[in-house]
């Protein structure tokens with residue numbers, strides 16, 4: 001009997017909500033198979049904690065910065081100066097450019113669909129390597145998604161996804177990646193603990209029950225790893241702080257989606273999530289470093305970090321040293337090869353101890369897991385190493401998002417930031433002892449590869 005992996009991506013599930021519902025007996029199948037008989041932990045997603053880019057660690061074992069996919073929208077300054085209308089000067093996966101996502105992925109990091117022949121996909125937007133006949137929701141997805149959005153009929157999408165998952169079990173899969181989108185949608189539309197959101201968790205729970213029964217009936221349960229995780233948490237939004245408008249008020253001509261035709265723009269503002277943004281200054285083609293940035297744009301930046309909607313910003317001191325700054329001062333994250341160091345200088349935006357020395361990815365992870373910015377050191381590294389992170393990265397304060405208009409329905413929930421409420425994710429498996437401690441989402445990828453081939457230890461951070 002060949003081994004298989006069934007991956008439930010419960011989009012936007014918060015670990016505290018999921019584990020509380022399970023404890024209360026509202027998710028009996030998850031409680032029994034994934035918590036009591038399996039293993040579970042709290043993990044971390046990536047920065048930005050936004051749908052799409054945050055699937056990459058699960059599917060490829062690498063971070064958004066590794067692929068140059070630094071958000072659901074990004075701006076590439078060097079490409080912009082090479083030719084504004086070039087295909088790679090900017091991107092928004094929200095519209096027709098969604099189809100470029102697969103192409104934009106770095107082929108150095110193949111996805112699980114490229115690694116395994118019998119990979120099946122349900123609703124996930126990253127279909128690189130999925131055989132057309134294995135993309136089980138290709139037909140009808142757009143209609144279902146449109147109805148879900150405009151008529152608020154979210155749950156029909158998850159029910160349909162579950163049907164497709166049951167179908168997949170008859171096709172001898174090695175790997176099924178099934179997205180259940182309603183927890184995210186309901187959380188955005190209502191609240192992350194609204195009754196409708198909780199019902200969305202229950203749909204997933206019932207699906208687990210049916211899948212387990214079917215696998216047992218087929219004699220395949222012992223050889224199957226069921227994984228459940230989310231791509232980000234979510235907080236409720238009380239105030240919209242429009243990033244583009246801030247820079248307009250500061251006297252800049254702003255290039256942003258959907259207004260990308262702006263004549264002689266001075267700053268490019270790109271939002272993801274909606275609690276994550278990048279700002280790129282267009283008065284020089286090189287990436288800015290601290291000294292020159294503060295000399296030329298310091299006044300506006302001083303005001304910017306005072307905004308209650310801005311939690312902290314990050315910019316470069318050099319190619320390998322990054323400044324994290326909030327209204328109270330700065331800290332530095334320095335990178336040396338595959339090690340990082342955190343030093344509070346004029347402030348301590350992450351509220352953590354200095355590392356005193358360069359530490360590897362493991363120590364960096366535990367150093368700040370329990371802080372307000374879990375995995376902050378490594379996440380800043382992976383993001384800022386990509387030029388598509390712009391001159392300045394912005395992480396919104398909890399309760400704020402960075403856009404004011406165009407969203408329909410209006411967003412009452414946000415994610416995308418580096419705050420623990422967005423970064424912490426539930427991670428559960430139906431096999432015991434696999435999750436003795438918290439892990440990054442990239443490790444889930446490694447776990448999947450190890451399950452399918454125990455000799456395969458080829459994975460990344």
Ligand SMILES: [Zn+2]
Pocket residue numbers: 011012050051052184231232
């Ligand atoms: Zn999501």
